[in-house]
Amino acid sequence: MPLLPNAVVAQSGGPTTVINASACGVIQTALASNKIGTIFGAVNGILGVLKEELFDFAAEGPDAIEMLRRTPAAAIGSCRYKLKDLTTSRSDYERILEVFKAHNIRYFFYAGGNDSMDTADKVNKLAAETGYELVSMGVPKTIDNDLAYTDHCPGYGSVAKYVATCAMEAGKDTEALYTTDTCTILEVMGRNAGWIAAATGLAARTPEDAPHLIYMPEAAFSWEKLVADVKEVHQRLGRIFIVVGEGLKDDKGNYVTADSGSFGKDSFGHQQLGGVADMLKVVIEKEVGIKARWNKLGTNQRSAMHFASLTDVNEAYQVGSKAVEHALAGENGKMVTLVRESGDIYTCTTGLAKLADVANGEKKVPREYINDAGNHITGAMREYVRPLVQGEAPITIGSDGLPVFVRFVRKLVEQKLPKYL
Amino acid sequence: MPLLPNAVVAQSGGPTTVINASACGVIQTALASNKIGTIFGAVNGILGVLKEELFDFAAEGPDAIEMLRRTPAAAIGSCRYKLKDLTTSRSDYERILEVFKAHNIRYFFYAGGNDSMDTADKVNKLAAETGYELVSMGVPKTIDNDLAYTDHCPGYGSVAKYVATCAMEAGKDTEALYTTDTCTILEVMGRNAGWIAAATGLAARTPEDAPHLIYMPEAAFSWEKLVADVKEVHQRLGRIFIVVGEGLKDDKGNYVTADSGSFGKDSFGHQQLGGVADMLKVVIEKEVGIKARWNKLGTNQRSAMHFASLTDVNEAYQVGSKAVEHALAGENGKMVTLVRESGDIYTCTTGLAKLADVANGEKKVPREYINDAGNHITGAMREYVRPLVQGEAPITIGSDGLPVFVRFVRKLVEQKLPKYL
Numbered sequence: 001m002p003l004l005p006n007a008v009v010a011q012s013g014g015p016t017t018v019i020n021a022s023a024c025g026v027i028q029t030a031l032a033s034n035k036i037g038t039i040f041g042a043v044n045g046i047l048g049v050l051k052e053e054l055f056d057f058a059a060e061g062p063d064a065i066e067m068l069r070r071t072p073a074a075a076i077g078s079c080r081y082k083l084k085d086l087t088t089s090r091s092d093y094e095r096i097l098e099v100f101k102a103h104n105i106r107y108f109f110y111a112g113g114n115d116s117m118d119t120a121d122k123v124n125k126l127a128a129e130t131g132y133e134l135v136s137m138g139v140p141k142t143i144d145n146d147l148a149y150t151d152h153c154p155g156y157g158s159v160a161k162y163v164a165t166c167a168m169e170a171g172k173d174t175e176a177l178y179t180t181d182t183c184t185i186l187e188v189m190g191r192n193a194g195w196i197a198a199a200t201g202l203a204a205r206t207p208e209d210a211p212h213l214i215y216m217p218e219a220a221f222s223w224e225k226l227v228a229d230v231k232e233v234h235q236r237l238g239r240i241f242i243v244v245g246e247g248l249k250d251d252k253g254n255y256v257t258a259d260s261g262s263f264g265k266d267s268f269g270h271q272q273l274g275g276v277a278d279m280l281k282v283v284i285e286k287e288v289g290i291k292a293r294w295n296k297l298g299t300n301q302r303s304a305m306h307f308a309s310l311t312d313v314n315e316a317y318q319v320g321s322k323a324v325e326h327a328l329a330g331e332n333g334k335m336v337t338l339v340r341e342s343g344d345i346y347t348c349t350t351g352l353a354k355l356a357d358v359a360n361g362e363k364k365v366p367r368e369y370i371n372d373a374g375n376h377i378t379g380a381m382r383e384y385v386r387p388l389v390q391g392e393a394p395i396t397i398g399s400d401g402l403p404v405f406v407r408f409v410r411k412l413v414e415q416k417l418p419k420y421l
Numbered sequence: 422m423p424l425l426p427n428a429v430v431a432q433s434g435g436p437t438t439v440i441n442a443s444a445c446g447v448i449q450t451a452l453a454s455n456k457i458g459t460i461f462g463a464v465n466g467i468l469g470v471l472k473e474e475l476f477d478f479a480a481e482g483p484d485a486i487e488m489l490r491r492t493p494a495a496a497i498g499s500c501r502y503k504l505k506d507l508t509t510s511r512s513d514y515e516r517i518l519e520v521f522k523a524h525n526i527r528y529f530f531y532a533g534g535n536d537s538m539d540t541a542d543k544v545n546k547l548a549a550e551t552g553y554e555l556v557s558m559g560v561p562k563t564i565d566n567d568l569a570y571t572d573h574c575p576g577y578g579s580v581a582k583y584v585a586t587c588a589m590e591a592g593k594d595t596e597a598l599y600t601t602d603t604c605t606i607l608e609v610m611g612r613n614a615g616w617i618a619a620a621t622g623l624a625a626r627t628p629e630d631a632p633h634l635i636y637m638p639e640a641a642f643s644w645e646k647l648v649a650d651v652k653e654v655h656q657r658l659g660r661i662f663i664v665v666g667e668g669l670k671d672d673k674g675n676y677v678t679a680d681s682g683s684f685g686k687d688s689f690g691h692q693q694l695g696g697v698a699d700m701l702k703v704v705i706e707k708e709v710g711i712k713a714r715w716n717k718l719g720t721n722q723r724s725a726m727h728f729a730s731l732t733d734v735n736e737a738y739q740v741g742s743k744a745v746e747h748a749l750a751g752e753n754g755k756m757v758t759l760v761r762e763s764g765d766i767y768t769c770t771t772g773l774a775k776l777a778d779v780a781n782g783e784k785k786v787p788r789e790y791i792n793d794a795g796n797h798i799t800g801a802m803r804e805y806v807r808p809l810v811q812g813e814a815p816i817t818i819g820s821d822g823l824p825v826f827v828r829f830v831r832k833l834v835e836q837k838l839p840k841y842l
Contacts, residue, residue: 074597176495295719
């Protein structure tokens with residue numbers, strides 16, 4: 001009997017709440033097929049391939065693999081190692097194929113964003129060029145929701161549900177204590193795309209509700225406009241809750257910094273600042289004369305398994321599972337996409353897009369999802385995000401009252417090649 | 422038939438996830454008794470009493486009142502208005518009694534921390550002095566858990582559960598991405614007492630688990646020690662997750678600032694910093710040479726209803742309810758306390774402490790709850806906090822996938838006195 005081809009699964013870039021659910025979909029579907037031999041994990045993404053640091057998922061056991069659905073971040077390990085083009089980084093790409101050959105790896109499942117799709121595509125191209133039979137399939141992953149060719153990205157629904165809830169809850173706090181702590185700023189992730197900030201708009205069911213102002217990089221920002229916006233809300237409600245992404249841009253598309261604009265220059269002087277939220281605080285306190293404070297959820301927003309979207313977890317599993325099904329059915333060089341079907345009730349199926357196309361695309365919040373004033377969302381954005389945050393993903397709670405997550409043993413398989421990196 | 426005496430309920434200071442559950446306990450128990458007439462809410466704590474801004478809970482309806490159990494922050498409204506002693510702030514205290522008289526208020530239920538217990542006590546003393554029949558009862562509330570005479574404070578169990586879970590989740594993120602993002606710092610609340618930071622220690626089930634280092638104001642901090650601690654963990658695990666309270670103190674009890682200690686001075690230069698976490702980041706990046714980032718949960722930690730401790734919510738309700746029962750049974754000038762019964766299984770009953778005693782007490786994390794190195798907790802702390810984070814409080818989820826909270830109408834009753842404030 002000839003040896004069955006093996007597969008490798010890797011995770012890349014900033015972790016999300018559900019990238020492990022996608023891995024679970026890949027692994028369980030691959031394990032259930034009779035066409036794949038060993039399913040390896042590459043420790044810390046493409047770094048693990050380059051270093052020949054591979055482990056066998058079968059050795060982790062089915063319970064540990066099932067627990068991936070309930071574990072945030074990247075249990076296989078992630079990395080930020082960036083491969084350049086086939087000319088500049090050729091030795092890296094060649095090394096990847098050497099490792100694949102050494103372990104008879106014929107399937108490469110890579111979960112990540114644009115850069116990872118680019119890597120998977122280039123590995124695939126070099127394989128074709130050199131006559132090595134390989135199937136590379138991409139699994140979309142990013143909280144930033146900025147991948148093209150897919151209606152939305154696994155990971156986004158969970159961060160959306162969490163940050164919207166955080167805006168709602170901290171908004172209640174501001175509402176309770178506005179007589180002294182009048183303004184709260186919630187800084188969320190998203191330097192280039194405002195999808196995460198936009199999601200918090202769902203929390204504002206009425207004009208009284210937080211957030212009252214949302215600033216996204218897609219809408220031109222100015223300090224003068226901020227001060228006017230804050231004064232308007234303050235006059236109307238006596239309190240202000242603001243959501244801001246990490247990146248704000250002016251009308252020329254440049255990032256807003258502490259010394260841009262007249263209020264900016266005047267207010268900051270020579271201060272060094274921690275981030276966008278802190279900049280807003282300084283300007284609001286000085287120019288509006290009210291106390292402002294800020295929360296920065298940081299990596300907690302992309303790992304909040306304790307309040308993840310069930311829809312997101314299920315779709316993340318599905319794209320992983322579909323990647324294997326398509327690979328076994330003869331597809332190659334594609335990323336699985338999420339396709340929102342038309343109709344009154346949200347239904348989502350999957351499709352395929354070329355890795356190269358996804359690698360070069362980018363999806364920002366469309367102008368029609370942002371209000372005319374550029375400081376909140378429209379009904380269209382609400383319609384877009386609402387189905388993505390439905391349901392609460394189950395978690396396992398330990399006897400200590402806290403969640404239980406899985407940590408893989410990741411016992412490395414014997415290395416067959418000389419050390420690299 | 423003589424008019425029944427009325428009651429007023431007020432909330433004070435920084436909101437918590439469960440202060441509304443305490444209010445629910447007070448209101449439902451008072452409404453169910455046949456000894457109290459109207460139950461007023463004072464908008465924004467003692468400010469609402471001073472301004473004669475009162476509303477009738479009965480008008481809100483039983484469903485809205487029941488929803489208090491599932492709504493974070495302070496639905497009646499809170500404030501930071503500080504009354505001084507009976508000499509300095511005498512006109513304020515007299516005004517409070519005038520408002521009470523004008524509305525036949527004979528029961529004063531005040532939820533808050535030390536300062537609120539002090540206010541309730543002084544109102545009570547002036548009432549006794551001037552012959553106005555009044556019963557003032559305190560309901561403990563603070564995420565800081567620093568009230569004396571009570572085993573723990575309602576509000577603490579929920580923040581403990583949430584921040585420990587956040588440490589666990591963001592710890593997984595750091596574990597996934599440690600090859601570039603090696604160190605994460607989670608800044609939690611607690612300027613004077615380290616109870617909140619200490620609670621995150623529960624997340625460290627094994628030495629591999631986050632948090633690896635916890636710094637509390639009760640243990641002397643130095644930059645030199647920090648650098649040595651971080652190097653040790655980095656060498657052992659290749660990654661570091663640190664929890665730090667807002668306040669850190671050196672061995673002389675002074676707050677640690679950017680220019681204290683040799684590393685401090687050297688590393689900071691003339692930089693302005695956002696907070697403790699940012700100071701740690703600067704020193705770690707410069708002195709250990711690894712990338713550090715930080716999350717600051719801010720007011721989100723004290724309003725995280727979506728993952729509140731059921732034990733905490735129930736106990737918060739109970740202290741509210743007991744305050745009314747004791748008041749009707751003839752107690753006065755007391756705060757309801759939580760009493761942990763001895764035995765293998767956690768059981769908690771209530772007791773009473775004098776308002777004046779609570780007002781002047783403070784409870785820090787005992788030395789035996791902190792390890793010898795002063796950078797983590799002991800088994801005794803785990804035993805203390807574990808029962809407090811048990812169970813997940815139910816919440817209501819709307820059709821938009823987000824929690825539903827209550828907002829009171831707070832229709833003010835007719836004012837009978839001249840304007841004040």
